[in-house]
Amino acid sequence: MDAGNEPIVELRGVERTYHVDGKDVHALRGVSIKIPENKLIILKGPSGSGKTTVLNIMGGLDQPTKGEMLFKGRDLGKFSDRQLTLWRRQQVGFVFQTFALIQTLSAFENVELPMRITRKSWKERQARTLECLDIVGLRKRGTHRTFEMSGGEQQRVGIARALVNKPALIMADEPTGEVDFRTGIQIMQLFRTMVDEGGITICLTTHDPAFMEYGDLVFEIQDGEIIR
Numbered sequence: 001m002d003a004g005n006e007p008i009v010e011l012r013g014v015e016r017t018y019h020v021d022g023k024d025v026h027a028l029r030g031v032s033i034k035i036p037e038n039k040l041i042i043l044k045g046p047s048g049s050g051k052t053t054v055l056n057i058m059g060g061l062d063q064p065t066k067g068e069m070l071f072k073g074r075d076l077g078k079f080s081d082r083q084l085t086l087w088r089r090q091q092v093g094f095v096f097q098t099f100a101l102i103q104t105l106s107a108f109e110n111v112e113l114p115m116r117i118t119r120k121s122w123k124e125r126q127a128r129t130l131e132c133l134d135i136v137g138l139r140k141r142g143t144h145r146t147f148e149m150s151g152g153e154q155q156r157v158g159i160a161r162a163l164v165n166k167p168a169l170i171m172a173d174e175p176t177g178e179v180d181f182r183t184g185i186q187i188m189q190l191f192r193t194m195v196d197e198g199g200i201t202i203c204l205t206t207h208d209p210a211f212m213e214y215g216d217l218v219f220e221i222q223d224g225e226i227i228r
């Protein structure tokens with residue numbers, strides 16, 4: 001296969017079974033998908049269908065019970081815990097439905113936080129933080145505490161934070177779930193621009209049919225299986 005066409009992420013026959021009260025819950029029943037690089041991927045499906053489980057496995061937060069998760073052809077199941085943590089830190093950014101910001105910190109401090117554990121100098125961290133705030137259109141609001149910001153602004157801070165370590169992949173679980181429709185459109189447009197300009201692959205979940213047009217590829221999941 002041409003290296004340029006190699007999927008950045010591939011799931012092969014991924015099953016995920018939870019054990020609850022002595023019973024098996026089959027969250028994923030053999031999911032095989034290829035995620036091409038530099039694309040915006042949308043995962044849709046009803047509540048409980050397995051969307052979050054797929055994103056968590058693709059982002060290395062969870063492991064398949066059976067099957068494989070490959071990143072650029074490398075099997076994450078063969079990584080040690082340390083390798084997996086490092087890989088996740090360097091390659092994956094997460095965006096959450098409820099933003100998951102630290103309310104007592106400023107927008108700038110929230111965005112800068114993931115770089116604290118890297119070896120970057122303060123100067124580099126400051127420059128990169130401002131760059132990411134700029135990408136999401138909030139450079140001038142860096143000093144604001146996040147509780148002073150609107151839902152849409154808080155989500156943009158969350159997106160800037162996900163970008164700060166220059167990940168190859170962004171996983172966004174219902175990133176428009178807590179904002180109004182217009183703000184949701186703005187967030188989808190921002191993701192679209194990031195993919196078009198930034199050499200990044202974004203996988204997100206959404207329920208809203210109006211947002212599907214922003215995706216390069218839409219996968220539909222039902223009862224733990226990809227149906228299209």
Ligand SMILES: Nc1ncnc2c1ncn2[C@@H]1O[C@H](COP(=O)(O)OP(=O)(O)OP(=O)(O)O)[C@@H](O)[C@H]1O
Pocket residue numbers: 018019020025026027045046047048049050051052053054
């Ligand atoms: N930690 C867990 N323990 C047990 N069962 C779980 C766990 N996490 C998820 N499940 C089950 O796995 C299935 C898939 O859950 P998942 O969270 O991936 O769905 P989802 O598509 O993201 O739903 P939603 O749209 O409501 O967020 C569901 O039946 C859920 O109850």
Ligand SMILES: [Mg+2]
Pocket residue numbers: 051052053173
């Ligand atoms: Mg979910």
